[in-house]
Amino acid sequence: MISVVVSAPNRKTTATFCVVFFATTMFLSAFLLFSMEPMVAKMILPLLGGAAAVWNTCLVFFQAVLLAGYVYAHVSAQLLSHRRQIVLHLSVLLIALMVLPLHIPVAWVPPVRQNPALWLLALLSVSVGLPFFVLSASTPILQKWFSHSGDPGANDPYFLYAASNAGSLAGLLTYPFVLEPTLGLTTQSKMWSYGYILLFLLACGCAAIIWRVPQTLMQPEYPLREEAMSDETGENARPSIKTRFRWVVLAFVPASLTLGITTALTTDMPAIPLFWVLPLALYLLSFVFVFARKPLVSHDWLIRRLPLLILAAAFPIVSGSRLPILAWIPLDLLTLLGVAMVCHGELARSRPSAKHLTEFYLWISVGGVLGGIFNALIAPVIFNSVIELPLVLVLAALLRPPIDVKENTQRARRLDFLLPVILGLSLLAVILILQALGRKPGLAMGVLIFGFSLEWCLSFGRRPIRFAAGLTAIFLASTLYTGSYGHLLHAERSFFGVYRVTDDDERQFRRISHGGTVHGMQSLDPARAKQPLVYYTKAGPIGQVFDAFAGSSDENQVAIVGLGAGSMTCYVSPPQQLTYYEIDPAVERIAQDPQYFTFLRDCNPNVRVVLGDARMSLKSAPDHFYGLIVIDAFSGDSIPAHLLTREALQLYLKKLKPTGILVFHISNSYLDLQPVVASLAGDAGLICLIERDTRISEAQTKNGTFPSVWAVIGR
Numbered sequence: 001m002i003s004v005v006v007s008a009p010n011r012k013t014t015a016t017f018c019v020v021f022f023a024t025t026m027f028l029s030a031f032l033l034f035s036m037e038p039m040v041a042k043m044i045l046p047l048l049g050g051a052a053a054v055w056n057t058c059l060v061f062f063q064a065v066l067l068a069g070y071v072y073a074h075v076s077a078q079l080l081s082h083r084r085q086i087v088l089h090l091s092v093l094l095i096a097l098m099v100l101p102l103h104i105p106v107a108w109v110p111p112v113r114q115n116p117a118l119w120l121l122a123l124l125s126v127s128v129g130l131p132f133f134v135l136s137a138s139t140p141i142l143q144k145w146f147s148h149s150g151d152p153g154a155n156d157p158y159f160l161y162a163a164s165n166a167g168s169l170a171g172l173l174t175y176p177f178v179l180e181p182t183l184g185l186t187t188q189s190k191m192w193s194y195g196y197i198l199l200f201l202l203a204c205g206c207a208a209i210i211w212r213v214p215q216t217l218m219q220p221e222y223p224l225r226e227e228a229m230s231d232e233t234g235e236n237a238r239p240s241i242k243t244r245f246r247w248v249v250l251a252f253v254p255a256s257l258t259l260g261i262t263t264a265l266t267t268d269m270p271a272i273p274l275f276w277v278l279p280l281a282l283y284l285l286s287f288v289f290v291f292a293r294k295p296l297v298s299h300d301w302l303i304r305r306l307p308l309l310i311l312a313a314a315f316p317i318v319s320g321s322r323l324p325i326l327a328w329i330p331l332d333l334l335t336l337l338g339v340a341m342v343c344h345g346e347l348a349r350s351r352p353s354a355k356h357l358t359e360f361y362l363w364i365s366v367g368g369v370l371g372g373i374f375n376a377l378i379a380p381v382i383f384n385s386v387i388e389l390p391l392v393l394v395l396a397a398l399l400r401p402p403i404d405v406k407e408n409t410q411r412a413r414r415l416d417f418l419l420p421v422i423l424g425l426s427l428l429a430v431i432l433i434l435q436a437l438g439r440k441p442g443l444a445m446g447v448l449i450f451g452f453s454l455e456w457c458l459s460f461g462r463r464p465i466r467f468a469a470g471l472t473a474i475f476l477a478s479t480l481y482t483g484s485y486g487h488l489l490h491a492e493r494s495f496f497g498v499y500r501v502t503d504d505d506e507r508q509f510r511r512i513s514h515g516g517t518v519h520g521m522q523s524l525d526p527a528r529a530k531q532p533l534v535y536y537t538k539a540g541p542i543g544q545v546f547d548a549f550a551g552s553s554d555e556n557q558v559a560i561v562g563l564g565a566g567s568m569t570c571y572v573s574p575p576q577q578l579t580y581y582e583i584d585p586a587v588e589r590i591a592q593d594p595q596y597f598t599f600l601r602d603c604n605p606n607v608r609v610v611l612g613d614a615r616m617s618l619k620s621a622p623d624h625f626y627g628l629i630v631i632d633a634f635s636g637d638s639i640p641a642h643l644l645t646r647e648a649l650q651l652y653l654k655k656l657k658p659t660g661i662l663v664f665h666i667s668n669s670y671l672d673l674q675p676v677v678a679s680l681a682g683d684a685g686l687i688c689l690i691e692r693d694t695r696i697s698e699a700q701t702k703n704g705t706f707p708s709v710w711a712v713i714g715r
Contacts, residue, residue, distance in 0.1 A: 086210065394475070547660075663711070
C-alpha cells in the first residue's frame with residue numbers, strides 16, 4: 001500500500017487517509033442503497049395501495065438482491081486476483097449507469113385477482129435490480145480490498161461494517177425527514193443518479209490505492225498446502241456447518257421480526273416512508289452498535305433484559321388488546337432493537353477472520369433473505385392470521401444465551417418442558433372459567449388473564465428452552481381467548497391484510513374487521529338487516545349526504561372507494577347506479593357471500609365492483625361521470641396516503657360532474673385527518689364541510705352506531 005513506500009513519519013497519516021477514504025466510500029454506497037428503498041417503494045404505492053405488504057415485498061426483493069451481491073462478492077474474491085476483481089467490479093458499476101435515473105415502467109399494470117407479490121418482484125427486478133445489485137456487492141468487496149491494503153487495521157476490517165451501516169441508517173432517515181418533504185420523485189431520482197456517479201469516482205480511488213500495493217505484500221489468494229492444513233485448527237479455520245447454520249438463524253430472527261413489526265406498525269397507520277423506515281433503521285442501528293470497536297451497550301446486560309421485552313411485546317398479541325399508541329409503538333420498536341442487538345451481538349462475537357469475511361456476510365444475507373421470504377411470501381399463503389410474529393418471538397427466546405445457568409441436570413431438563421405444560425394448562429383453565437362466567441373482553445380482562453401467566457413465564461427466563469416453551473404455551477392457550485373480536489366465523493389473509501368475520505357476544509351483530517378496525521357490520525335481526533350501521537347510519541353524516549343526493553334526479557351515478565361489508569349499498573336505488581372500487585379480492589368475496597353479509601344481495605344486486613387500486617381504476621371512468629364520490633379508505637387498514645394528495649383530488653374532480661360532491665370518511669383511531677382534507681380543499685379553491693358525529697351514547701353504541709368524522713367537498 002501507499003504507506004509502505006512513504007517515509008516513516010507519514011505512515012500514520014497515510015493509513016488514516018486510507019481508512020477515511022474507504023469508510024467514506026462505503027458510507028456513500030450504503031447511503032445510496034438504503035435511500036433507494038423507500039424512494040422506489042413510494043414510486044410503486046399508487047399501483048398497489050397502502051398495504052404493509054407492499055413495503056415488505058420490496059424488502060424481500062432488496063434482501064434477495066443483497067444476497068446475490070454477496071454471492072458475487074464472495075465468488076469473485078475466491079476465483080479472481082485482486083486486480084481482476086477490481087476491473088470487474090468497476091466495469092459492473094459503470095454498466096449500471098445505463099439504467100439511471102431510477103423509474104417505474106409505465107406499461108406495468110398489477111393483477112387484480114391474483115396475489116401481486118410475484119408481479120411486484122418482477123417489476124423491481126426490471127426497474128432497479130442492476131444498480132441495487134452493484135451497491136449490495138460494494139460493502140463486502142470494499143472491505144475485502146481494504147483487508148489487502150497493508151493498513152494496520154487490515155487484519156480486522158469489520159469496523160468498516162459499522163461505517164456501512166451508519167450510511168444505511170443515514171440514507172433511511174434522510175429520506176422521510178429531508179428528501180421526501182422537500183423534493184419530488186423525479187428530482188429525487190436525478191439527485192440519486194448524481195450520488196451514484198460520485199460513488200463510482202470514489203470506488204475508482206479505492207481501486208487506485210489497492211492497485212499500488214505491491215503484490216508481494218498481499219496475502220496469497222491460495223495458500224500453500226502446509227499453510228492450509230495449519231489453518232484448519234487456527235483462527236483462520238474454515239467455519240463449520242454448525243457455525244454457518246447458527247449465523248443463518250441469528251440473521252433470520254431480526255430480519256423476520258423487522259417485517260413483522262412493520263406490518264403491525266402500518267396496519268392502522270398511513271403508508272408513508274417514516275413508518276416504513278423506523279423498524280429497518282433500528283435493525284441497521286443494531287449492526288452499528290455491535291460491530292463498533294467499542295460497543296455502546298453491554299451484550300450481557302441486553303441478554304438479561306431481553307425476556308422482559310419479549311413478554312411485554314407478547315401481551316397485546318395474546319390478549320387482543322389495543323394499547324395506547326404512545327405505549328404500543330415504542331414497545332414494539334424497543335423489542336425489535338433488543339432482539340436485533342442480542343442476535344447481531346452473537347454474530348459479532350462469532351465473526352471469523354478476514355480470510356472468511358465475504359463468506360460471513362454471505363451467510364448473514366442468507367438468513368436475512370429467508371426471514372423476508374417467510375414473512376412476505378410464505379406466511380400470507382399458509383397462515384390465515386399473523387402467526388409469524390409470535391413464532392419469531394419464540395425463536396428469539398430460544399436463541400438467547402442462558403443467564404447464570406450453573407446446573408444442567410436431567411431433572412432440570414425435564415422441568416424445561418414440564419413447567420411450561422403446567423403454565424399452559426393453568427392459563428387455559430383460567431380463560432375457560434372466566435369466559436364461562438360471562439366476563440367481557442377488554443384491557444382489564446386481558447391483564448387479569450395474561451398478566452400473571454406472563455410473570456410466571458418470566459421466572460423461566462434464565463433457561464432459554466424453558467422460557468421459549470413457556471412462551472409457546474401462552475400463545476397456544478391464548479388461541480381460545482375470543483378477545484375483542486367476538487365469536488370467529490371466518491378468517492382470511494391476503495396480500496393486503498387479515499380479515500375476520502365475527503359475531504358479537506350477544507349474537508346481535510356480525511362484523512368484518514381488519515386489525516383492530518371494524519369495516520362494516522350488519523344486524524342479525526331480519527327486520528334490521530338492510531339498515532346501515534357503525535359509521536354509515538341514516539342519522540349520521542353519510543346518511544344526510546345520501547338524503548340530499550337522492551333529491552337530485554340528474555346526479556344518478558355514485559362511486560364508493562372501499563367496499564367493506566357493502567352497507568352503503570342500501571342508500572342507492574334505481575335510477576341511481578353504484579360502483580364500488582375495492583383493491584382486495586378477499587373483501588369482495590366476503591361481502592358477496594350471503595352466509596356472512598347480505599347487503600349486496602338484498603339492497604341492490606346490480607352493484608358493480610371494480611377491483612384494483614382506486615386511483616388507477618378511476619382513471620378509466622368517463623370524465624364528469626359521477627354525481628357523488630365517497631372515499632371510504634381511511635378508518636384503518638393501512639391508510640392509503642396516496643388517495644389523499646393533490647394529484648388524487650384532481651383526479652376525483654375530473655371524474656365528478658360540475659355539480660357533484662366528494663365525500664371523505666376520515667374516522668381514525670390514531671390520526672386526525674381533518675387538517676389534511678381541509679388544506680387540500682382550500683388549496684384547490686373548493687368548499688369543505690367537516691362534520692363530527694362523535695357524541696355517541698352507550699345506548700347508541702349497543703344499537704350499532706359508532707362515532708364518525710366525515711368531510712364533504714364541493715365546487
